[in-house]
Amino acid sequence: MKLTLRIWRQTNASDKGRMVEYKLDDISPDASFLEMLDVLNEQLIAADEEPVAFDHDCREGICGMCSLVINGTPHGPERNTTTCQLHMRKFKDGEVIDVEPWRARAFPVIKDLVVDRSPLDDMIQSGGYISAPTGTAPEAHSVPVPKPDADRAFEAAECIGCGACVAACPNGSAALFLGAKVTALGLMPQGQPERWDRVVSMLDTHDDAGFGGCTLTGECTVACPKGIPLDVISRLNSDYLKATAGGKKK
Ligand code: SF4
Ligand code: FES
Incomplete structure (x- = not known):
């Protein structure tokens, strides 16, 4: 395949940045998108030019590190697919492809296509965990969980923390990410003791980090490579209202 890439190059956070054509x-149509960028970088290094910086780790769709806006869409044109699992056969021979970093106020560009996503970690640190000591694993049948709750919690727990939802949102909100975490933990018996403090603390951290408010446009769930459904945001809002109104009921 022949390709024209227009890639965002930015030396550091204070550089203005620009699109550069390659x-x-x-x-190979069977190359992944990141393997295609590897080929470009090998060519740049051979020509004594600066390679393009981009994030990646597992390249298996599980770590959430890959983070490219491809032709205007976070993670590119294939639904429910991370950038690292996207293959070049999804593009046409001769196509012009724009590659940009996540764009959001809370995710400043570090270099080229790499942004600082540590605000997502800050939210996890502020409440996205269960602190009760669990000891050895209890006998599974001693903590019954209704099947619909288990299924919904499992679905929400698929969030890999990539931040595509933020990049897709016109408000730069991380509500889908936050809703996924609050739902996954809040539906489990082990997540109950901290349920109300968790949602308040995580949402405060979200707002302090500069993420925008959610207006339920739904772009987030379309961009999400794990198909996290929009209704986790309803649960987030519901838990927050109950926590702050003092009702704290299920
Ligand atoms: S909700 Fe989806 S898009 Fe957002 S961080 Fe989780 S996996 Fe990524
Ligand atoms: S590199 Fe790990 S999900 Fe893409």
Whole structure:
């Protein structure tokens, strides 16, 4: 495949940044998007030019590190697919492809396509955990969990913390990420003791980090590579209202 890439290059956080065009020949349609960028970087290094910085780790769709806006869409054109699992056969021979970093006020660019997503970690640190000592694993049948709750919690727990929801949101909100965490923990018996403090603390951290408010446009769930459903945000809002109104009922 022949490709024209227009890639966002930015030296550091204070650099203005710009799109730079690169031509690639002979890219295998079976290459992943990141492997295609590896080929570009090998060529840049061979030409004594600065390679393009981009985030990645597992390349298996599980770590949440890959984070590219491809032709205007976080993680590119294939639904429920991370950038690292996207393959070049999804593009046309000769296509012009724009590659940009996540764009959100809370995610400043560090270099080229790499942004600082530590505000997501800050939210986890402020409440996205269960602190009760669990000891050895209890006998599974001693803590019954209704099947619909278990299924819903499992679905929410699939969030890999990539931040595509934030990049897709016109308000730069992390409500889908937050809703996924609050739902996954709040539906489990082990998550009950901290349920109300968790939602208040995580939402406060969300707002302090500069994420915007959710207006339920739904772009987040479309961009989410794990298909986290929009209704986790309803649960987030419901828990927050109950926590702050003092009702604290299920
Ligand atoms: S909700 Fe989806 S898009 Fe948002 S961080 Fe989790 S996996 Fe990524
Ligand atoms: S590199 Fe781990 S999910 Fe893409």
